[in-house]
Amino acid sequence: MLEAQGLSKRYGDKTVVNDLNLRLRSGQTLGLLGPNGAGKSTTVAMLCGLLKPDQGQVLLDGRALQGDADPAKRRIGLVPQELALYELLSARANLQAFGALYGLAGATLAERIRAVLEISGLAERADERVANFSGGMKRRLNIACALLHEPDVLIFDEPTVGVDPQSRNAIFDTLELLRGQGRALLYTTHYMEEAERLCDRIQIVDHGRSVAEGSLDELLAKLPVAAELQLQFAEATPAAPGLPDDATLLALPGVRAVHRQGSNLKLGLQSLDDAAGALDALRGHGLQQFSSGRPSLEAVFLALTGRTLRD
Numbered sequence: 001m002l003e004a005q006g007l008s009k010r011y012g013d014k015t016v017v018n019d020l021n022l023r024l025r026s027g028q029t030l031g032l033l034g035p036n037g038a039g040k041s042t043t044v045a046m047l048c049g050l051l052k053p054d055q056g057q058v059l060l061d062g063r064a065l066q067g068d069a070d071p072a073k074r075r076i077g078l079v080p081q082e083l084a085l086y087e088l089l090s091a092r093a094n095l096q097a098f099g100a101l102y103g104l105a106g107a108t109l110a111e112r113i114r115a116v117l118e119i120s121g122l123a124e125r126a127d128e129r130v131a132n133f134s135g136g137m138k139r140r141l142n143i144a145c146a147l148l149h150e151p152d153v154l155i156f157d158e159p160t161v162g163v164d165p166q167s168r169n170a171i172f173d174t175l176e177l178l179r180g181q182g183r184a185l186l187y188t189t190h191y192m193e194e195a196e197r198l199c200d201r202i203q204i205v206d207h208g209r210s211v212a213e214g215s216l217d218e219l220l221a222k223l224p225v226a227a228e229l230q231l232q233f234a235e236a237t238p239a240a241p242g243l244p245d246d247a248t249l250l251a252l253p254g255v256r257a258v259h260r261q262g263s264n265l266k267l268g269l270q271s272l273d274d275a276a277g278a279l280d281a282l283r284g285h286g287l288q289q290f291s292s293g294r295p296s297l298e299a300v301f302l303a304l305t306g307r308t309l310r311d
């Protein structure tokens with residue numbers, strides 16, 4: 001539905017978005033996952049026509065968007081990272097103001113306000129001043145504003161930053177509802193757990209470039225290991241008494257990678273079945289706890305960029 005082709009943006013001599021392609025499909029959530037400063041918000045601004053790309057174009061159903069004044073932009077809803085609300089007005093008055101901006105009025109606007117208050121779980125607080133709302137409630141109202149004009153494409157720029165768990169779950173429910181309605185969703189985040197949980201497809205960006213795109217299973221299939229064993233020791237692992245060195249660990253059946261960080265040791269395994277043998281070799285030595293399972297997106301990011309998402 002919404003497609004970006006070869007988007008690039010430079011600030012001075014720094015290229016912050018570099019030849020980026022992406023595609024949003026109806027009834028699907030695409031996660032744009034990358035560390036702080038990867039270029040996600042800049043990409044979002046270009047997708048919405050708020051920022052002119054230096055190169056590339058944005059297509060909506062195959063037709064190129066012509067910047068900020070293009071009427072087709074009405075089909076796109078943006079939930080910006082920065083809250084854009086009138087603190088001294090009530091939630092309802094905020095929605096009336098945003099609805100008027102979209103050209104909604106009268107009974108249509110009243111019905112849309114009722115519907116989005118319901119979706120965002122704010123119906124009972126509709127007539128309270130926004131200044132009295134928690135951070136999570138403000139976020140939910142921010143989302144409600146973007147839903148007023150029933151856009152086909154919805155873009156969420158890190159909507160859960162600084163949000164309490166209850167509001168975060170309400171936001172996730174809203175995303176699932178919108179996806180079920182056949183809308184195309186883009187969700188930017190630097191929380192890989194959110195990308196894993198919410199997104200049908202995930203595009204990993206780093207330094208403005210797309211480094212991988214696919215479903216979670218497709219991305220995990222890029223890894224040389226199919227499972228991980230994580231162990232925590234009482235002391236930093238180089239000092240733990242008698243703990244085997246990397247070469248010894250790599251000689252164990254199915255062990256393909258060893259990563260040490262502080263008192264944590266992580267083994268990449270060919271299969272989950274190899275976890276028991278590796279664990280036997282590591283018992284004692286001050287082992288405090290362990291867990292095993294399939295690798296996370298973090299492992300994909302590390303394998304592709306040599307860094308962790310939180311570096």
Ligand SMILES: Nc1ncnc2c1ncn2[C@@H]1O[C@H](COP(=O)(O)OP(=O)(O)OP(=O)(O)O)[C@@H](O)[C@H]1O
Pocket residue numbers: 011016034035036037038039040041042043190
């Ligand atoms: N107007 C601007 N002028 C100069 N540099 C900018 C401007 N806007 C963004 N940048 C730089 O571009 C890079 C990408 O920023 P952007 O906000 O797109 O990243 P992001 O992935 O959204 O990060 P975050 O998760 O922290 O919001 C950063 O290095 C940022 O400092």
